[in-house]
Amino acid sequence: MADAAAPAAAAPAGRRARLRTDLRHQPGFTPMAWVCIVFLYAPIAVLIAFSFNDNRSVVRWTEFSFRWYVEAFGNEGIRNATVISFQVATVATLFSTIFATMAALATTRTRPYRGQTLAYAIVNQPLMVPEIVTAVATLALFTIIKKATGITGIGYLMLAHTVFCIPFAYMPIRARLEDMNLTLEQAAADLYAPPFQVFRRVTLPLLMPGIFAGVMLAFVVSLDDVIITLLVAGPGETTLPIYILGQIRRGITPEINAVSTLLLGLSLIFVTLFFLIGKQRKT
Amino acid sequence: MAEAQSTLVDARRAAEVRERRARWLLLAPALLTIGIFGLFPLTITLIYSFLSPGTYGGVTWEFSTDAYVQFLFERDIFDGTLEFSSTYLQIYGRSIGLAFVATVGALIIGFPTAYFIASKPPEQRNVWLFLITLPFWTNLLIRTYAVLLIIRDEGIINLGLINAGLIDRPISILYTDTAVFIGLIYSYLPFMVLPLYASLEKLDFRLVEAAYDLYATRFQVLRRIIVPAAKPGIVAGSILVFIPGLGAYITPTLLGGGKELMIGNLIALQFGSSRNWPFGSAAALILMAVVMVALLIYVRNASREGGNHG
Amino acid sequence: MQQRTDTPGADRAMVQAERVTKTFGRGADGVTALDDVSVTIRENEFFTLLGPSGCGKTTLLRLIAGFELPSAGRILLDGAEIGHLPPYRRPVNTVFQNYALFPHMTVAQNIAFGLEMQGKPTAEIGGTVARMLDLVKMERLADRRTDQLSGGQQQRVALARALAPHPKVLLLDEPLSALDLKLRKEMQIELKRLQNETGITFVFVTHDQEEALTMSDRIAVMATGEILQVGTPKDIYNHPARRFVADFIGDINILDVDLDKIDEGRGVVRLPGGATASAALPEAEMRPGAVSVAIRPENVLLTGPEDGARTATGEIERVVYFGSAHNVHIRLDDGPPIVARAPHAPGGAGDRAGVILPDEHLQVLVD
Numbered sequence: 001m002a003d004a005a006a007p008a009a010a011a012p013a014g015r016r017a018r019l020r021t022d023l024r025h026q027p028g029f030t031p032m033a034w035v036c037i038v039f040l041y042a043p044i045a046v047l048i049a050f051s052f053n054d055n056r057s058v059v060r061w062t063e064f065s066f067r068w069y070v071e072a073f074g075n076e077g078i079r080n081a082t083v084i085s086f087q088v089a090t091v092a093t094l095f096s097t098i099f100a101t102m103a104a105l106a107t108t109r110t111r112p113y114r115g116q117t118l119a120y121a122i123v124n125q126p127l128m129v130p131e132i133v134t135a136v137a138t139l140a141l142f143t144i145i146k147k148a149t150g151i152t153g154i155g156y157l158m159l160a161h162t163v164f165c166i167p168f169a170y171m172p173i174r175a176r177l178e179d180m181n182l183t184l185e186q187a188a189a190d191l192y193a194p195p196f197q198v199f200r201r202v203t204l205p206l207l208m209p210g211i212f213a214g215v216m217l218a219f220v221v222s223l224d225d226v227i228i229t230l231l232v233a234g235p236g237e238t239t240l241p242i243y244i245l246g247q248i249r250r251g252i253t254p255e256i257n258a259v260s261t262l263l264l265g266l267s268l269i270f271v272t273l274f275f276l277i278g279k280q281r282k283t
Numbered sequence: 284m285a286e287a288q289s290t291l292v293d294a295r296r297a298a299e300v301r302e303r304r305a306r307w308l309l310l311a312p313a314l315l316t317i318g319i320f321g322l323f324p325l326t327i328t329l330i331y332s333f334l335s336p337g338t339y340g341g342v343t344w345e346f347s348t349d350a351y352v353q354f355l356f357e358r359d360i361f362d363g364t365l366e367f368s369s370t371y372l373q374i375y376g377r378s379i380g381l382a383f384v385a386t387v388g389a390l391i392i393g394f395p396t397a398y399f400i401a402s403k404p405p406e407q408r409n410v411w412l413f414l415i416t417l418p419f420w421t422n423l424l425i426r427t428y429a430v431l432l433i434i435r436d437e438g439i440i441n442l443g444l445i446n447a448g449l450i451d452r453p454i455s456i457l458y459t460d461t462a463v464f465i466g467l468i469y470s471y472l473p474f475m476v477l478p479l480y481a482s483l484e485k486l487d488f489r490l491v492e493a494a495y496d497l498y499a500t501r502f503q504v505l506r507r508i509i510v511p512a513a514k515p516g517i518v519a520g521s522i523l524v525f526i527p528g529l530g531a532y533i534t535p536t537l538l539g540g541g542k543e544l545m546i547g548n549l550i551a552l553q554f555g556s557s558r559n560w561p562f563g564s565a566a567a568l569i570l571m572a573v574v575m576v577a578l579l580i581y582v583r584n585a586s587r588e589g590g591n592h593g
Numbered sequence: 594m595q596q597r598t599d600t601p602g603a604d605r606a607m608v609q610a611e612r613v614t615k616t617f618g619r620g621a622d623g624v625t626a627l628d629d630v631s632v633t634i635r636e637n638e639f640f641t642l643l644g645p646s647g648c649g650k651t652t653l654l655r656l657i658a659g660f661e662l663p664s665a666g667r668i669l670l671d672g673a674e675i676g677h678l679p680p681y682r683r684p685v686n687t688v689f690q691n692y693a694l695f696p697h698m699t700v701a702q703n704i705a706f707g708l709e710m711q712g713k714p715t716a717e718i719g720g721t722v723a724r725m726l727d728l729v730k731m732e733r734l735a736d737r738r739t740d741q742l743s744g745g746q747q748q749r750v751a752l753a754r755a756l757a758p759h760p761k762v763l764l765l766d767e768p769l770s771a772l773d774l775k776l777r778k779e780m781q782i783e784l785k786r787l788q789n790e791t792g793i794t795f796v797f798v799t800h801d802q803e804e805a806l807t808m809s810d811r812i813a814v815m816a817t818g819e820i821l822q823v824g825t826p827k828d829i830y831n832h833p834a835r836r837f838v839a840d841f842i843g844d845i846n847i848l849d850v851d852l853d854k855i856d857e858g859r860g861v862v863r864l865p866g867g868a869t870a871s872a873a874l875p876e877a878e879m880r881p882g883a884v885s886v887a888i889r890p891e892n893v894l895l896t897g898p899e900d901g902a903r904t905a906t907g908e909i910e911r912v913v914y915f916g917s918a919h920n921v922h923i924r925l926d927d928g929p930p931i932v933a934r935a936p937h938a939p940g941g942a943g944d945r946a947g948v949i950l951p952d953e954h955l956q957v958l959v960d
Contacts, residue, residue, distance in 0.1 A: 130530030294677030
């Protein structure tokens with residue numbers, strides 16, 4: 001008798017009926033999710049599309065071309081800014097990842113100790129203070145140091161980037177360490193490996209994906225920074241985002257679209273790598 | 284036996300000392316770097332806020348509370364009397380208002396999105412999460428510029444509407460509060476979706492089934508089961524959108540056109556063309572104070588949630 | 594100091610724990626995992642630490658391995674004190690519960706790891722690894738990554754890795770618990786074979802009494818941080834000294850009786866039905882009075898309901914068939930229930946029956 005009723009109820013299958021019987025469904029939520037995705041990607045899509053437009057206008061589409069990319073590559077200002085950006089990001093990534101790795105080793109998988117919460121709070125401090133505040137405070141400190149020592153140079157900018165890159169590099173490394181099985185290191189010690197060998201042969205190789213992820217994040221975050229760089233950077237230390245900001249203020253040209261697309265693409269590559277590394281970490 | 288015990292005690296103590304030394308050696312580079320170049324500068328800002336401005340930027344070492352007085356009062360140029368002025372309060376009020384409205388906007392878009400993702404099968408969730416997170420890791424400046432491109436008078440939205448015959452002349456969005464509002468939501472939407480998703484993912488859908496079984500309607504299920512379960516995420520997401528929204532610099536600079544100031548612009552301006560570092564420092568510290576209040580609300584809420592559920 | 598006896602033989606001490614206490618945490622929050630434990634494990638012995646979870650068996654194993662340092666007491670290995678040494682300076686190796694194979698190394702690399710750390714020459718390492726692979730029948734999988742192995746294969750690699758440096762003692766922490774029943778039976782035999790072939794002392798931790806009885810030369814039964822009884826599987830099974838041991842291992846009848854007196858090392862007890870019997874006494878000091886005696890169901894003799902001098906009579910409550918025999922549940926006329934195991938049921942529920950409790954199977958227990 002129940003069998004006879006079931007097909008009858010299922011008969012008007014259709015999407016509407018399926019949604020009505022799907023207990024998880026809430027009306028309007030699915031369209032809103034699509035609105036969210038379109039909202040997030042539409043502006044970027046427009047920006048990228050017009051970077052390939054063979055026309056000075058960033059409004060009307062005429063023809064596909066790499067013209068603005070060619071011009072961007074020929075632009076000395078862009079080339080210099082790119083070099084500066086990469087120099088700063090490389091140095092900041094190197095130091096922040098090393099420091100973050102060390103800090104992560106000292107803050108995970110231990111019995112709670114005095115000062116642990118404080119250490120954790122300090123490592124994450126750059127995330128909790130608004131960037132503009134960090135920017136002016138760093139500017140104040142660097143001005144004092146410059147006046148006292150007479151030393152100038154790009155080192156200050158690299159240092160400022162290192163500071164705010166540390167918590168970003170720290171996150172994936174810490175997560176990886178917490179996922180890591182402590183008995184593996186005990187097994188190594190049991191098999192006659194002294195502490196340094198345990199680290200070199202077991203901990204470090206297993207931590208590598210986390211460190212790679214940290215490198216990716218730190219690099220992207222340094223590459224994308226605007227506010228702190230804007231205030232701290234000295235003359236001749238124009239990074240790519242600062243160059244772009246200056247150009248936007250002067251007026252919109254397709255060349256900016258081309259440079260922006262390139263920078264966007266670079267970030268995308270790094271972030272995608274970050275996610276791919278994150279995905280394979282369970283194995 | 285006594286001798287054996289003492290070697291054991293020695294071994295244990297040596298291990299403890301070694302562990303402690305290794306731990307602080309490992310922590311030292313990160314803590315020193317952030318301590319000296321991240322925390323210490325905040326102290327300098329505090330000191331600067333009680334000094335007098337130098338003529339060409341910087342400060343002169345003269346104690347003064349002018350920076351804080353200036354925040355509320357205007358000094359008459361001729362007789363030096365103080366008169367209440369709401370100029371700066373208005374900027375803070377505007378910033379808080381804009382950040383708040385943007386938070387609500389992000390919640391309205393973000394909640395259904397997070398729920399939608401959480402109700403997907405696990406393999407699909409990762410793709411959606413990736414799509415939501417991806418913009419967050421791309422350049423904020425460029426994303427804001429992209430928004431600028433489409434909301435301009437000659438942007439795609441206005442052109443589309445005109446071509447469709449819906450309007451005759453472009454709607455001016457750029458360089459208004461609306462533009463800043465859109466820009467803020469756009470910038471920080473992922474911050475809202477991710478914590479919301481984190482709480483909704485943990486929602487046991489059997490609870491939803493149980494509620495339907497007990498005659499609840501869809502709306503009642505949403506209000507009585509789903510929203511309470513998502514509350515930690517709602518609070519976390521709101522804080523994560525509100526705080527950076529409050530200190531935003533790029534969004535008001537590009538989309539507000541510099542005439543509608545937010546706190547971020549005000550502070551940067553003092554260290555730039557206005558050359559009033561003490562006032563800029565004071566403004567920065569007041570921003571920090573507002574942020575701290577918001578964080579405290581969050582921490583209190585989070586610990587209460589923790590206490591209730593586990 | 595401990596005198597080292599150089600005569601090789603079953604009785605030489607390999608591992609000695611002397612009055613070992615281990616407390617986790619400090620002050621009021623401290624938890625005592627091991628409380629003043631002493632035990633001696635002999636050379637070339639398959640020794641099992643048996644007990645429920647939280648009894649301290651794993652803690653004792655970790656103290657021998659060196660993953661924890663004792664709070665008090667001494668641990669000796671082959672006569673030398675090792676309690677204070679870190680794990681990498683102790684010639685003992687461990688097979689972990691979840692194997693803890695290095696996921697970034699191949700099977701062969703895993704097995705070679707300990708030898709490399711000992712600084713053995715490359716040629717020797719190659720030879721030993723090959724022998725180990727052969728020993729655990731894993732030659733064909735030498736270059737596999739460990740996450741491509743089945744549970745049983747991982748188990749074999751973990752064994753080979755721990756045996757490769759030829760430790761004085763092999764510690765096994767519930768290594769079979771993750772395997773299914775059939776595989777577990779196979780590995781029990783395999784472990785026994787490996788122990789015979791290598792001649793290494795095995796210390797095996799388990800909560801599975803059947804596993805302990807099948808494989809061990811001797812068993813230490815543990816509960817709440819103490820060792821309750823040490824003995825051969827037969828000792829432990831037939832003459833449990835403590836109520837907990839009797840209860841934990843196998844099915845057993847425990848009867849409350851009166852101990853009249855102690856006579857030539859055996860206790861004279863008054864059984865239900867009025868007969869007196871002579872029961873084995875535990876090592877502890879006993880006084881006449883109320884005690885418990887234990888007897889296994891298979892040692893209870895079923896007779897007819899007619900009264901003999903040694904017979905206690907009662908009524909059959911139910912008969913439970915379980916394949917190889919029947920468990921006959923009888924309520925004795927004096928009150929206590931008793932279970933007898935018999936190939937054939939003497940009757941059905943409600944029938945009268947008698948039981949005899951032979952002296953040689955009666956054991957007085959300490960609570």
